[in-house]
Amino acid sequence: MTAQPTPRGPPSPTASFYDLSDDEEGEYNTIRHSSSGKGVKLLYTKSKVYVHPTPSAKDNIPGFIALVQQKAAISNDARPPSSSSAKPTTSSSLLLAWMPESSLGDAYDTYVKVDLSDSASPPRQSYLVPPPPTTTAHGHAVGAYAFAVPVSEVYSLLIRPPSIGWYFGSVVINTRAGDSFPALFFHDSECQSTIMQRKKLAKESFDPFGDGGGMFWGGDEVLRWLKRYVAVERSADPSTFLIAPSDEDKVSFGSKSPAMKKREQEEASSSSAQQKRDGGMDGLTKTLKEARWNFLEKLSQVTTFTRRTAEAVAESKNIPPQVRRLLKNPEVQTLQDEFDSARIYLARWAMGIAEQSERERTQRIWTAKDVLEMEDSEVGEFEILDVESSAAAAEKRKPVTMKEWKGFFDSKGTLQVTPDEVKERIFHGGLDLNDGVRKEAWLFILGVYNWDSDSEERQAYMNSRRDEYIRLKGAWWERMIEGHSTPEENEYWKDQKNRIDRHIPIFEGEDIPHPDPDSPFAETGTNVHLEQMKDMLLTYNEYNKDLGYVQGMSDLLAPIYAVMQDDAVAFWCFERNFLRDQSGMRKQLMTLDHLVQLVDPKLYLHLEKADSNNFFFFFRMLLVWYKREFEWLDVLRLWEALWTDYLSSNYHLFVAVAILEKHRDVIMQHLQHFDEVLKYINELSNTMDLPSTLVRAESLFRRFQRTVEAVDKKHSFPSPSVRQRKPEASSTSNVGASSGTSSGRTPANGTKPSTGAEKERVISPELRGLLSRKVEKLNKEEIQAHGGGVGP
């Protein structure tokens, strides 16, 4: 029964939801079923709305989003109406649902009919469909993404319209219980009704850009439906819409907040006129759409996008202030300065804005969350939706504080839990950035301290390390005083310290004049911390004489020193950090190559075509562990996750794939050559959002792990000479069972690259190594032999 012989078969009534047994239905958090067996009224629906369970398009599940009305609700509502709901009767009888196409059975035709009927007015005719299972929580049920949630239980909708970077617009539903459902992606180009509505709109509005069709998308419709029945209010976060908000909600998130007021004032002049036509689309969304049009229009006139054009656009009064501000911000300026061609410029621009709004949203939501915690409101936690989707996940992602850290140890400083438990917490939650817990915890996760030591032993060990540091430092210091130091020592090292993070507070000061008036840096003074950095690098040279200075060393040292603020301690942390990072750049790039082939063969083939499958464009990220790619504080957070080796000692490669996947569509659609790919990836620097990257990396790791397991299982069966359907099916279902996840869809067979698909697939030793948590460290001799590990 659970093993479905033909998973890809046509939707059949037997596979539909309505045949689920009572037991299975019981798995849903059921509030109410329609008491009459006759079904519910399908008010509105839209087709080709997908759930994307994995980053692979192959796994996408098409379905319908629908607004349905329950008949019995008005008379027999035993449940007290939600206090915060503005129109309890109406909204609780309405359900917002998503149903996979395959589950609709006979009702499919009805859904299609309603989808294609004119949605501009309320439906005249009643269409009855079987009641969907009602839920208020997104249970991670086996493969079943279908849900129907009473509108009265919907707290907010997160609306993200399509942009060039995000090809599909999406909607995420958040419930009052604090849960959120998977993002629903509107594949507008496949959706007949959206295409029709666009055409109609273009005819009516005389909009010269209407033919471009960027303005209207499927998500607009959902808001329109809801507005017929309940109050829909835009929150302080422009992409979040509150559904039937209570007064408290309005105060917390709504338009009355000071931030919102300011925003409104800013926007008032430009956006109010268009507000109506846009179906109440929020300011930022609309702004982006319009700006994109303006750009496209200009682009149709000039093939090369010149800076002058960008300036003209920026000065234009028709451009809302938000976009003008964006164009004037330094990052965008840099992009303008270094544009390559129009399409890359546009792609980057769109992605940059997407990242920016993602970041702004995250920040705003966190603030709101803080407010909630303060007021101890019953509204429930506000989720960061595209980041993760359950309250448990939020708990998991809380940073480890000094208090929690101390709780791991007894009075003698002996660890009372397993190192793995601690690592898990740090891996997911990171360490508190203010309370100094990093100073202690980093020594453990970097391996300076043993997990099974007690405080006394650690104290003694650190003392001996301090002595050793002083000895090493003394050695070169003495030579320098006596004038024996080689010219290289002086020449080469003296200015490297200036080539680090002068924008970080502790390296910012210039209270000491530059010791060398001939230096090109003579005009910029130095400070005690920079001098310490120099000393540590020189001491490392003493410690590891054959290596010499390696570019990236100061990148790998600066964050550690900034946190530790103690040169001896920082030195030994750095020593650990450096040895592992330099190990085999060539091998790392090759492993990344294998990994991308396995998890995203389509993207890989594209990169191959673009002459970019050497993955050189990831060189900088891999060499200094994304030090140049993320903001300073994010680097600290990322590094401590990587140092735990919680899932893999080469987890940074999964971070690489996560970054690649995020930009997959842009890369595949717009980037054709190595130079374009390199430029695009280089310019991601300091635009990327870390939390979502980490979540993506983890799910990629899990998928990778499942794939390897699946391949191994298949190999352990005696394989028949001719490939048959049966053994394949059985191995696939085994995967689902063993990993305890939903996936009948595990891409064991599907991810096979189209070329050479008939060859037997083996997991390369490099890939298998990714499942190991053991850190491969190069010893000094090896570094000497292989040139810092970057050799073959």
Add this chain to the structure above:
Amino acid sequence: MTTRNKKVLLKVIILGDSGVGKTSLMNQYVNKKFSASYKATIGADFLTKEVLIDDRLVTMQLWDTAGQERFQSLGVAFYRGADCCVLVYDVNNSKSFDTLDSWRDEFLVQASPMDPESFPFVVIGNKIDMGEEKRVVCVSVIMLLKGVIADRLKISAKRASTFCQSKGGIPYFETSAKEALNVEDAFEVIARQALAQEEAGDFSNDFPDTTIDVNRDYPDQGCSC
């Protein structure tokens, strides 16, 4: 068939030891900016600039590279299809001059141009703003092109010109990226050299649009390294 109307992309590779000022030169030329706090380049990056050479609009793609030898062998994918190679050293650091030869050889091996003998190089001695020579330097392009070097310049100038002549008359410039001395002039010559090289390549090809593609599809020797 004339190639006048074709959009020309000139690929220029800048090589030299770490800290000689490759990134600074490029940024001075393209963005007219100088910063004392450029981070060491890791991997590679490029900037583009449109320039007019005798009524022809060309796009220069200037490739900035990591100056540490250690990392060179990995990132040579972008050497391919280059039209000109700029070798940079620091006039105050003789070691950075001594390595120019090996940078040149490395480039020829990795880029393997059709005719290594005639492939255009340009040598730049940077950081002439430093030290006592600061005010003396201003040598005209023409003199440099003829290989006439004012002997008031630092010793390395003479050595540099000897080096350049021994390599078949490589154009040589002394510059200050910091004070924008000679930078424009140097890059104008670089652009001309690159354009000449690009056009020489076009002789053997009647379909100008495929020129770039030929370069791009150059056999991948490194083979997914």
